[in-house]
Amino acid sequence: MVSGREKFGAFIRREREARGLSLRDMAKKIKVSPTFLSKVETEDWKPGEEKLRKIAEVIGCDPDDLMKRAGRVPTELSEIIKQS
Secondary structure (H helix, E strand, O other), X not given: OOOOOOXXXXXXXXXXXXXXXXXXXXXXXXXXXXXXXXXXXXXXXXXXXXXXXXXXXXXXXXXXXXXXXXXXXXXXXXXXXXXX
16 A cells, blocks of 8 residues: 555556456446546545445455545544534
8 A cells, every 4th residue: 555645546546457457347346337437536526435435345445544545434433423
């Protein structure tokens, strides 16, 4: 894994390419359109928690790390924060 300074979309693209997956192949695996995934990689779109977890599964990274890179807080943590 690279420094936390790497942009979210660039990280996803690098990990996808490292696994030899085309944009279309990965989009199929996470059940989104290639356009959606392209927008995620160019940071025109930040996916929700469910899609982030699917992306993490496909690229083999920790889902919570990917959530952090995307600037998102997992639902469980968000609930704990709201209760405090």
